[in-house]
Amino acid sequence: MTSLEERVADDPGPVVADGEAPGRLSRGLAFARRHRVILAVLAPAIALRLITMLGYRGAMWFPDSYDYVSxxxxxTPNLIRPSGYSLFLWLLSPFHSLTLVVLVQHAMGVTVGVLVYALLRHRFGLPGWAASVAAVPALFDAFGVQLEHLIMSDTLFTFLLTLAVTLALWDKAPSTRRLAVVCLLVGLATVTRSVGLPILVLTLAWLAVRRAGRRAIAAGLVAGLLPVVLYAGWFSSRTHRFALTYSTGIFLYSRTMSFADCRKIKPPVDELPLCISTPPAKRERSQFYIWGRISPFHRLGERKFTPDVEGRAGDFAQRAILAQPGDYAETVTSDLLRTFRWHHPPFPDPDTYDYYLFQAHPPQPSATAAARMRAYAPGHLNTHVVRPYASIMQVYQRYFFVRGAMFGVILLAGLVALLRRRWAALLPWAVAVAAIVVPPTTAEFDYRYVIPALPVACVAAALAFRRDPALTAE
Known part of the structure; x- marks a missing residue:
């Protein structure tokens, strides 16, 4: 056999010890064989996102997008919704590219599917095909892919929640440091979307239920509240009020407008301007009573999102709920059931629903909005539609999305996992339920609010089919 010295003499190029390159190759091939199913699934998932970027050059827009970019x-913290997503955009602002923003968001969407797969393989030992099936809804839902292409907070929120659940369940006995990171991620999700706050409470309750110990609970509490407190401090420095927004009470007020009867509520004099006399059967959807031209808030002055208006609106809403608990429960239940419909009828109204579609002529920023955002991406604000790629996504969205009834089956499977004492399903299932229940309870149902619940719901559902006695002991 030729010695290493002889090889050096014959070939002055780089020297690789015997077996090193073949070892790497064999390990790579072994990895590919072991994960061949998910690799086969990821290829078309990535292709879908590339087609989206080719078909809709730049980014797609929603009315909230302009506030996020501004x-x-x-x-400056936003008065209506937490500005965590604006801070994310600020981190990417040196590149002055909305294309980069949506590329990062599409990467997050793919990563969410990988996280679902990796958790189910690593922690729970599911076969590759089963773990890959659980990742499919998050990877191929057309409305999820479209949300990734919108300048909106939902993709970042979904990524943070899925990563938090993955780290929480990655080991049977996670360290205190790991649990602190989990709660920190949920805290970051809270300043991205306010629905994260009840999820943070649920996460801390989960630590108590699984008897993580006082030290872990204390670390989780501190880490989870850290982003929230820092954000509230930032908000206070600009508004002189320690809070996340000025909108909580206002949105809850809009929730009660489908049934609120001032004859039953008997509000104080300073809240009487918030009363309406229109019969409940003839009232508009909830958000109309915030944004509509004849919103009752116009009676309180020109500025809507102020501590005074929010306080009065919140107090009015609480009185309405206490005076009419049955009507409130019926309103919330009716909205929640929209989550599980087979079809996607336009809601809350056709104009809003259209923002969630791959359209032939997607909405573009107005001249005023474009002027305000020009510094972020000079010359690249409009969405440029390019065929045939855009047409492919338009057709794809008609047929390939997780229908409400399918999502209901996924949630039901997660509940079955809990009934079978698969306690590892508790956290992902509870997070999924909170993500879909909180919005219609505090504001209004919207299809995009279901997307963050989908990956973690699939994790819980997959555990219903795992026969492992060890899971019942957790």
Whole structure:
């Protein structure tokens, strides 16, 4: 056999010890064989996102998008919704590219599917095909892919929640440091979307239920509240009020407008302007009573999102719920059941629903909005539709999405896992339920609010089919 010295003499190029390159190759091939199913699934999932980027050059827009971009430029907290997503945009602002923003969001969407697969393989030992099936809904839901292409907070929120659940369940006995990171991620999700706050409470309750210990619970509490407190401090520095927004009470007020009867509520004099006399059967959808031209808030002055208005609206809403608990429960239940419909009828109204579609002529920023955002991406604000790629996504969205009834089956499977004492399903199932229940309870149902619940719901559902006695002991 030729010695290593002889090889050096014959070939002055780089020297690789015997077996090193073949070892790497064999390990790579072994990895590919072991994960061949998910690799086969990821290829078309990535292709879908590339087609989306080719078909809709730049980014797609929603009415909230303009506030998010403006917040990234001015570093000013928003009065209506938490500005965590604006801070994310600010981190990417040096590149002055909305294309980069949606590329990162599409990468997050793919990563969410990988996290679902990796958790089910690593922690729970599911076969590759089963773990890959659980990742399919998050990877191929057309509305999820479209949300990734919108300048909106939902993809970042979904990524943070899925990563938090993955780290929480990655080991049977996670360290205190790991649990602190989990709660920190949920805290970051809270300042991205306010629905994260009840999920943070659920996460801390989960630590108590699984008897993580006082030290772990204390670490989780501190880490989870850290982003929330820092954000509230930032908000206070600009508004002189320690809070996340000025909108909580206002949105809850809009929730009660489908049934609120001032004859039953008997509000104080300063809240009487918030009363309406329209019969409940003839009232508009909830959000109309915030944004509509004849919103009762116009009676309280020109500025809507102020501590005074929010306080009065919140107090009115609480009185309405206490005076009419049955009507409130019926309203919430009716909205929640929309989550499980087979079809996607336009809701809350056709104009809003259209923002969630791959359209032939997607909405573009107005001249005023474009002027305000020009510094973020000079010359690249409009969405440029390019065929045939855009047409492919338009057709794809008609047929390939997780229908409400399918999502209901996924949630039901997660509940079955709990009934079978698969206690590892508790956290992902509870997070999924909170993500879909909180919005219609506090504001209004919207299809995009279901997307963050989908990956973690699939994790819980997969555990219903795992026969492992060890899971019942957790």
């Amino acid at each position: 917040g990234a430029l001015t570093l």
